[in-house]
Amino acid sequence: MGIKIDALKCTGCMACEMACGYHRDDGFALLSSCIVAYRTREKKDYFGVLLKREEDLLIARPEGTEIRRLGETEEEADSGKEQDASAKPMLLREACDLCEEMEIGPMCVKFCPVNAITEE
Amino acid sequence: MDYLSADKVLIVDLGTSEVTEDDLSEDLVAEKIGGAAIAKQLCEEHADGNPIVISTGLLTGTLFPATAASFITAVSPVTGKISHCPVTLKVGLEIQYSGFDYIVLKGASETPVFLWVHDGIADVTDAADVWGKDVWDTTESWRKTMGDDLIQTLVIGKAGEDGSDIAQVCCNYWASGDRFGFGKLFGAKKLKGLAFRGMGLLEAADAPEFVELSLDVLEEIKESGLAGTHGIGDLMAAAGHPEAKDWLAPIVHRHSACYNTPYATNTFVFLDADPKQIEETDNPEPGFLVTDMGALLGFHKIGLSAAEACQCLKACARYGIDGAAAAELSLAAGKSTASEIQESLLGLSGKATVAGAGTFSPWCPVQPLFDAAEEAGGDPSAWWERRMAVSYIFGIHPIFAAMCPEITEEDLLEVAGIGTEIEFAPETLDKAIAGLTG
Numbered sequence: 179m180g181i182k183i184d185a186l187k188c189t190g191c192m193a194c195e196m197a198c199g200y201h202r203d204d205g206f207a208l209l210s211s212c213i214v215a216y217r218t219r220e221k222k223d224y225f226g227v228l229l230k231r232e233e234d235l236l237i238a239r240p241e242g243t244e245i246r247r248l249g250e251t252e253e254e255a256d257s258g259k260e261q262d263a264s265a266k267p268m269l270l271r272e273a274c275d276l277c278e279e280m281e282i283g284p285m286c287v288k289f290c291p292v293n294a295i296t297e298e
Numbered sequence: 299m300d301y302l303s304a305d306k307v308l309i310v311d312l313g314t315s316e317v318t319e320d321d322l323s324e325d326l327v328a329e330k331i332g333g334a335a336i337a338k339q340l341c342e343e344h345a346d347g348n349p350i351v352i353s354t355g356l357l358t359g360t361l362f363p364a365t366a367a368s369f370i371t372a373v374s375p376v377t378g379k380i381s382h383c384p385v386t387l388k389v390g391l392e393i394q395y396s397g398f399d400y401i402v403l404k405g406a407s408e409t410p411v412f413l414w415v416h417d418g419i420a421d422v423t424d425a426a427d428v429w430g431k432d433v434w435d436t437t438e439s440w441r442k443t444m445g446d447d448l449i450q451t452l453v454i455g456k457a458g459e460d461g462s463d464i465a466q467v468c469c470n471y472w473a474s475g476d477r478f479g480f481g482k483l484f485g486a487k488k489l490k491g492l493a494f495r496g497m498g499l500l501e502a503a504d505a506p507e508f509v510e511l512s513l514d515v516l517e518e519i520k521e522s523g524l525a526g527t528h529g530i531g532d533l534m535a536a537a538g539h540p541e542a543k544d545w546l547a548p549i550v551h552r553h554s555a556c557y558n559t560p561y562a563t564n565t566f567v568f569l570d571a572d573p574k575q576i577e578e579t580d581n582p583e584p585g586f587l588v589t590d591m592g593a594l595l596g597f598h599k600i601g602l603s604a605a606e607a608c609q610c611l612k613a614c615a616r617y618g619i620d621g622a623a624a625a626e627l628s629l630a631a632g633k634s635t636a637s638e639i640q641e642s643l644l645g646l647s648g649k650a651t652v653a654g655a656g657t658f659s660p661w662c663p664v665q666p667l668f669d670a671a672e673e674a675g676g677d678p679s680a681w682w683e684r685r686m687a688v689s690y691i692f693g694i695h696p697i698f699a700a701m702c703p704e705i706t707e708e709d710l711l712e713v714a715g716i717g718t719e720i721e722f723a724p725e726t727l728d729k730a731i732a733g734l735t736g
């Protein structure tokens with residue numbers, strides 16, 4: 179089982195990020211979420227979702243999904259490329275565990291109001 | 299106040315740059331619940347300093363649907379009484395997590411300043427380098443100086459600095475719900491704005507139950523008539539202007555939502571790039587995020603093309619001008635072209651119409667939207683005032699509150715009780731609303 183993200187459906191609402199933060203911290207916080215709505219290119223209206231997994235970073239862009247090995251992402255983030263500015267803080271966070279201990283299932287899937295995240 | 303709160307009220311004396319902190323009293327929350335109701339009380343307590351109060355709703359920034367809103371409360375230069383406007387997008391959320399539930403800004407500074415609020419710390423900071431800059435350049439400058447692109451701002455432009463009647467406090471780069479000339483008040487206090495960033499944690503007394511109830515309400519919303527609707531276009535159609543939806547459609551890029559809000563109330567239009575392009579554009583400023591339906595309709599009424607109307611909105615946002623007031627005053631002055639309008643924006647003066655009772659911002663259309671019409675019954679004005687009061691107390695996105703009967707007062711009271719361990723009775727809400735609207 180995994181998580182599939184359709185970034186074109188996404189409205190950038192951050193509910194998934196807060197839902198994951200709740201799963202991590204048992205309160206409302208964004209610091210530990212392993213899924214984030216990336217939103218640093220506000221004036222360009224370019225947004226999507228990043229998901230940290232065990233081995234890689236899934237970048238759900240409007241034009242399609244990209245998968246980066248964590249090492250590769252780290253090097254690029256360190257080089258200061260704008261492209262991956264949102265990715266760097268993700269490297270320190272725990273990877274998605276599919277909310278295995280949560281009774282209601284994957285929190286981000288449940289709380290996405292537009293069903294942009296689904297289980298596959 | 300242990301739960302759903304940073305337990306801090308910040309008092310800033312702009313005259314001396316002194317910053318003090320109080321705890322948030324649980325008794326006050328038990329009596330007034332939160333948001334604008336408590337902000338009004340703080341405004342009255344500090345009346346001698348002609349304060350501006352920034353507040354979060356009791357549920358702002360939680361997993362309960364549409365908890366995107368924080369608020370600005372002050373004696374409005376437009377209405378002459380205490381009025382309240384919402385702060386949405388991700389700015390309302392960031393206020394909540396930056397470490398204070400309420401911020402009271404009293405007095406006036408002699409030199410330009412801004413308040414930098416981050417992780418429970420607040421500093422009155424020199425703003426001489428951005429005084430004279432427009433809203434966009436100021437937000438850009440603060441993000442660059444502090445090295446964080448996710449800093450959220452409340453900021454004024456030239457209009458507020460110059461004391462324009464129609465000056466508006468903007469959110470980051472975009473129009474806000476400020477129809478009350480709070481931008482003029484910021485300018486008079488030499489307050490260029492506030493910048494927020496925070497990584498706080500909000501605890502709920504019974505978090506699993508809070509989350510379960512939030513999810514039940516969200517699921518109801520997902521099955522409601524709102525499913526599949528989005529953006530300013532559908533909003534305009536729901537408000538009785540279907541032709542404006544078609545007029546806007548060719549330049550629409552994408553729709554986006556304020557924090558945790560199930561309906562995307564914002565629409566980005568591309569003015570200098572192909573709206574159909576979904577890859578990231580090379581143009582650093584391809585267009586504009588339309589956050590204010592009333593302002594857009596105002597320019598539509600003048601007879602501009604959608605692109606011209608959005609260019610005017612962009613100019614308003616850069617200057618920090620209330621677009622709806624600008625459209626109304628431009629029409630009254632006989633301005634009919636986009637260039638004439640943009641050239642005269644900074645010289646506009648006068649009072650625009652404020653629909654409603656002047657307590658809550660008519661940035662949220664003063665009517666029920668979509669399926670809420672049935673709930674509003676025979677007295678939509680009274681329904682709207684109460685609906686706004688409820689959303690301004692709990693921190694619900696006001697436009698979403700006006701379209702979503704699935705968010706009931708009963709749910710809000712229940713989830714607030716679960717989250718705080720305070721028992722909120724319907725009579726408590728009635729009293730808080732009466733205090734707010736009376």
Ligand code: SF4
Pocket residue numbers: 181197198201212213229273274275276277284285286287
């Ligand atoms: S499935 Fe759970 S752990 Fe994984 S991203 Fe979603 S909320 Fe986070």
Ligand code: SF4
Pocket residue numbers: 187188189190191192193194195215227289290291292293294295
């Ligand atoms: S919850 Fe859904 S719509 Fe909101 S940011 Fe996450 S993926 Fe996008």
